[in-house]
Amino acid sequence: MRLPTLLILILQVAVADSFRKVFGYLGESVTLLSGADPLWNISAIEWSILPNNTWIATYRNGKKNVDRFWRYKGRLSLNTSSGDLMISNLTKEDAMEYTVDLKNTEKKDNRNKIMLTVRKHLQKPNVHTLLSVSKEGSCLMVLQCSSPDKGVDFSWEIHPSNSTLFQFSNPKNQTSTLCTSFSHNSEVKFTCTASKNVQNASSVKTARCYEDKPVETGRFGHGVILGVFLGIVLGTILYFSRGQIKAALKNLKEKLTNLCTSCPEMVC
Numbered sequence: 001m002r003l004p005t006l007l008i009l010i011l012q013v014a015v016a017d018s019f020r021k022v023f024g025y026l027g028e029s030v031t032l033l034s035g036a037d038p039l040w041n042i043s044a045i046e047w048s049i050l051p052n053n054t055w056i057a058t059y060r061n062g063k064k065n066v067d068r069f070w071r072y073k074g075r076l077s078l079n080t081s082s083g084d085l086m087i088s089n090l091t092k093e094d095a096m097e098y099t100v101d102l103k104n105t106e107k108k109d110n111r112n113k114i115m116l117t118v119r120k121h122l123q124k125p126n127v128h129t130l131l132s133v134s135k136e137g138s139c140l141m142v143l144q145c146s147s148p149d150k151g152v153d154f155s156w157e158i159h160p161s162n163s164t165l166f167q168f169s170n171p172k173n174q175t176s177t178l179c180t181s182f183s184h185n186s187e188v189k190f191t192c193t194a195s196k197n198v199q200n201a202s203s204v205k206t207a208r209c210y211e212d213k214p215v216e217t218g219r220f221g222h223g224v225i226l227g228v229f230l231g232i233v234l235g236t237i238l239y240f241s242r243g244q245i246k247a248a249l250k251n252l253k254e255k256l257t258n259l260c261t262s263c264p265e266m267v268c
Helices: 002-015 222-241 245-262
Strands: 018-025 030-032 042-049 054-060 063-065 076-078 085-087 097-104 109-119 126-135 138-146 153-159 164-170 175-183 187-196 199-208
Touching: 018 030, 030 109, 054 076, 126 199, 138 187, 138 199, 153 164, 153 175, 175 187
Parallel strands: 018 109
Antiparallel strands: 030 085, 042 054, 042 097, 054 063, 076 085, 097 109, 126 138, 138 175, 153 187, 164 175, 187 199
């Protein structure tokens, strides 16, 4: 009894449906590959969905029908040579399992299953300037990048390359903040990229700092101003981590105003 049982198991594995995963994006087109042998001369194709095998596209006796199911009317294209099915203008409802049954002129048949997942493209992030201070030929700038999508990772690029002071992200608010310095009067391009799974979406902001007139540094050197600036920004991070974005910005502006008032030699 062992040999017949073994043969049955082998046959079951041999005829088991193959299964593939395909990803598509809302509003775009996707092609579901039938998996047919390239050497086959296909005589019949049946694409179906749902547990009751509802046909959505068929090819029999030389006749093609891609308007069998109302939800797909006008959106299907069937390649009768390969058996591949293209679905256009994808919707969320198109995400499901598809089955294709194939037959060739030698009366051989084959069945494959495809699981279609429909995704939404990442939206472009928004980049805006939180703070810009110019002093002694250098510009200290804080920029924030935010994304309307959840669960994204952020990365920054600066062109031309400059020394970045630091960067931090707030997952709760889907934001990333960049603190950087560069020469005033020079145009700098900042690129913020939001990433999730295998998708990327980027936004570019071009910024420039101007220094109206040369100012005597006196006892307030560039290093001291930079230290004060970093201290203020680091304090702001604590507010961001608690989700108090508006309060943090207000606090930051007040501190800078007080700093500029008490230090007339500083350009704000």
